[in-house]
Amino acid sequence: MTDPNANPYLQSKKEWEETTLKASLDRIPERQADFITTSSTPVERLYIPKIRDHDEYMARINLPGQYPYTRGVHATGYRGKLWTMRMFAGFGAAEETNQRFKYLLEQGQTGLSIAFDMATLYGYDTDAPEALGEFGKCGVAVSSLKDMEILLDGLPLDQVTTSMTINSPAAIIWAMYIAVADQRGIPRHRLGGTIQNDILKEYIAQKEYIFPPEPSMRLVIDTFEFGVKEMPRWNVISISGYHIREAGSTAAQELAFTLADGIEYVKWAIERGLEVDDFAPRLSFFFNAHNDFFEEIAKYRAARRVWAKVMREKFGAKNPRSWLLRFHTQTAGVSLSAQQPENNIARVAIQALAGVMGGAQSLHTNSMDEALALPSELAARIALRTQQIIAHESGVANTVDPLGGSYFVEELTDQLEAKAWTYFDQIEAFGGVLPAIEAGFFQQEIADAAYRYQREIDTNQRIIVGVNDFANDEPIQIPILDMDPQGYDRQCARLEELRSTRDNAAVTRCLAGLRRAAQGTDNLMPYILESVKAYATLQEIMDVFREVFGEYQEMAII
Amino acid sequence: MTQRKIRVLVAKPGLDGHDRGVKVVARALRDAGMEVIYTGLRQSPDMIAESALQEDVDVVGLSILSGAHMALLPLIVEKLRDVDMGHVLIVVGGIIPDSDVEPLHEAGIHGIFTPGAPTQAIIDFINENVSEQ
Numbered sequence: 001m002t003d004p005n006a007n008p009y010l011q012s013k014k015e016w017e018e019t020t021l022k023a024s025l026d027r028i029p030e031r032q033a034d035f036i037t038t039s040s041t042p043v044e045r046l047y048i049p050k051i052r053d054h055d056e057y058m059a060r061i062n063l064p065g066q067y068p069y070t071r072g073v074h075a076t077g078y079r080g081k082l083w084t085m086r087m088f089a090g091f092g093a094a095e096e097t098n099q100r101f102k103y104l105l106e107q108g109q110t111g112l113s114i115a116f117d118m119a120t121l122y123g124y125d126t127d128a129p130e131a132l133g134e135f136g137k138c139g140v141a142v143s144s145l146k147d148m149e150i151l152l153d154g155l156p157l158d159q160v161t162t163s164m165t166i167n168s169p170a171a172i173i174w175a176m177y178i179a180v181a182d183q184r185g186i187p188r189h190r191l192g193g194t195i196q197n198d199i200l201k202e203y204i205a206q207k208e209y210i211f212p213p214e215p216s217m218r219l220v221i222d223t224f225e226f227g228v229k230e231m232p233r234w235n236v237i238s239i240s241g242y243h244i245r246e247a248g249s250t251a252a253q254e255l256a257f258t259l260a261d262g263i264e265y266v267k268w269a270i271e272r273g274l275e276v277d278d279f280a281p282r283l284s285f286f287f288n289a290h291n292d293f294f295e296e297i298a299k300y301r302a303a304r305r306v307w308a309k310v311m312r313e314k315f316g317a318k319n320p321r322s323w324l325l326r327f328h329t330q331t332a333g334v335s336l337s338a339q340q341p342e343n344n345i346a347r348v349a350i351q352a353l354a355g356v357m358g359g360a361q362s363l364h365t366n367s368m369d370e371a372l373a374l375p376s377e378l379a380a381r382i383a384l385r386t387q388q389i390i391a392h393e394s395g396v397a398n399t400v401d402p403l404g405g406s407y408f409v410e411e412l413t414d415q416l417e418a419k420a421w422t423y424f425d426q427i428e429a430f431g432g433v434l435p436a437i438e439a440g441f442f443q444q445e446i447a448d449a450a451y452r453y454q455r456e457i458d459t460n461q462r463i464i465v466g467v468n469d470f471a472n473d474e475p476i477q478i479p480i481l482d483m484d485p486q487g488y489d490r491q492c493a494r495l496e497e498l499r500s501t502r503d504n505a506a507v508t509r510c511l512a513g514l515r516r517a518a519q520g521t522d523n524l525m526p527y528i529l530e531s532v533k534a535y536a537t538l539q540e541i542m543d544v545f546r547e548v549f550g551e552y553q554e555m556a557i558i
Numbered sequence: 559m560t561q562r563k564i565r566v567l568v569a570k571p572g573l574d575g576h577d578r579g580v581k582v583v584a585r586a587l588r589d590a591g592m593e594v595i596y597t598g599l600r601q602s603p604d605m606i607a608e609s610a611l612q613e614d615v616d617v618v619g620l621s622i623l624s625g626a627h628m629a630l631l632p633l634i635v636e637k638l639r640d641v642d643m644g645h646v647l648i649v650v651g652g653i654i655p656d657s658d659v660e661p662l663h664e665a666g667i668h669g670i671f672t673p674g675a676p677t678q679a680i681i682d683f684i685n686e687n688v689s690e691q
Binding site: 118119121122124130131132133134137138202206207208246247248334336337338339371372373374446447450451454457458464466467468475476480553554556557558 | 568572573574575576577578581582584585586588594596597598599602624625626627628629630633653655656657672673674676677678
């Protein structure tokens with residue numbers, strides 16, 4: 001007797017394998033014994049329809065704009081509004097980056113995204129000995145409100161949204177941005193943007209932590225609380241898988257670890273006494289757009305579905321906006337090759353297309369020269385044009401979730417979702433994200449995946465065009481960005497002048513207040529704002545926290 | 559006769575936390591039979607020279623992706639010479655533009671590997687150049 005619930009496509013597939021497929025394989029064998037994704041997951045030869053029942057389809061996948069949002073958070077996809085083209089930029093001193101922002105806005109960019117240099121990311125002023133050689137290299141140097149004023153000069157803060165990739169010192173840099181808007185008389189409730197502010201993934205992957213996890217989490221939740229009260233249009237965090245993936249994780253790990261971090265932030269915020277529906281709509285996400293086209297699209301779809309379930313079922317959020325996973329995506333820096341750098345234009349186009357097909361709200365496309373140096377203006381323009389070509393020429397933005405219903409994509413989406421739930425159980429078994437970090441769990445998982453990936457390249461199981469195949473020795477002929485050689489001296493002189501001309505008694509008073517607050521339990525944002533407005537430098541503020549909170553040392557795992 | 563294993567100190571100078579490459583290379587060197595000591599992140603030139611001396615290594619491997627290489631790498635060479643470790647082989651991996659390669663060689667960096675370099679090339683470079691010394 002046949003099972004009435006059996007999938008009839010399975011029977012057809014079996015017959016196909018015995019006849020058509022067999023004849024084909026006899027004639028032409030396949031190129032490889034195994035096919036795998038970028039995450040080393042096996043890929044089958046053929047996928048067939050799995051869901052045939054209407055009710056099951058509506059429950060598991062549903063239509064766009066409806067729970068669990070597999071097919072997107074907006075009913076109209078990009079037919080209503082295209083994604084925000086947001087190019088991550090920053091180098092040298094504030095003047096140089098301000099010019100680059102104006103150039104990008106003139107070229108049709110629709111949002112700002114600020115990259116800060118390593119000194120700023122670690123809460124050091126440019127002239128600190130620890131920051132030797134780092135000035136302006138990975139981003140722009142912002143050591144005080146003075147620099148922020150120059151950086152934002154002439155930019156319409158009431159019209160564009162601004163994303164700031166800043167983590168350990170996020171509260172301080174955010175306060176500087178707010179202070180500039182206050183000076184210009186722009187009401188805080190009209191400011192839109194995002195601070196990355198995701199400290200958990202720093203311990204897991206990017207490693208730009210300063211303080212131990214607990215006080216770092218306090219700072220994050222302070223910004224949540226401040227945002228709920230004063231900044232209703234601001235995304236107070238961008239919970240980031242990007243760096244987890246860049247550090248070598250698989251797509252499933254990126255998905256699972258990022259959402260696990262998200263769950264941890266929600267738990268802490270609720271513990272602080274915030275209402276889940278007050279802050280959850282201001283949580284945003286940031287994922288990588290890596291090489292494997294379908295796997296990436298499935299990852300974004302699975303992320304929306306898992307997050308919706310977590311927020312509704314685990315945390316009992318009532319407002320549908322709390323269930324929505326909105327995300328920014330950036331093409332994979334780690335996939336760029338230094339060899340034949342022009343090839344990166346093609347890589348970035350394919351990765352960006354995956355981000356768009358996955359329903360990204362905002363996108364950064366890498367420049368072809370980023371395995372060599374910071375982006376030149378030409379390279380950044382080509383990267384932006386790549387987005388514009390996808391938006392206006394490729395046709396993919398004309399319909400919602402164009403790959404929904406692809407047997408392969410739906411199967412990958414299911415697989416990735418299942419892996420995320422499994423990882424959540426493992427993390428829960430450690431007692432949550434913080435104990436799992438202390439145990440080195442994430443770090444080891446990522447290091448293992450990174451090593452496996454490199455072995456696949458080294459053994460030519462995985463081909464990287466221009467690197468381990470199709471290589472040549474032609475010299476590289478793309479222009480490299482030159483930075484103003486006087487920038488460092490000018491920045492140091494500006495700091496010196498600031499320290500001698502500001503009201504130093506006021507700075508001392510503000511920092512003393514900040515210290516007392518840090519030792520207690522008050523929300524630190526008002527104290528930080530006051531210090532920033534008195535032109536206390538970034539490092540002066542961070543040093544107060546370093547003294548009160550201490551510094552974190554990780555266990556080095558290889 | 560048992561040959562002494564090649565001892566390698568692997569370090570991350572400067573502030574950047576991008577440690578994917580350094581970990582992959584450290585593990586590949588270990589799998590290739592070398593003794594690998596990984597310092598962890600945010601190592602100053604003095605700390606690196608001190609560790610190289612304490613661990614009596616043959617090779618110092620440095621990973622730097624922040625762009626601070628021109629300021630930090632020559633300083634590390636100098637600090638190694640200061641502690642009488644000027645004989646060690648110094649190998650660097652990271653985002654290094656072509657135009658910086660020659661000046662770094664002149665400053666005393668022996669091997670420079672950029673993104674896409676196979677780990678075997680690094681292993682071969684160390685094996686060939688350490689045995690010569």
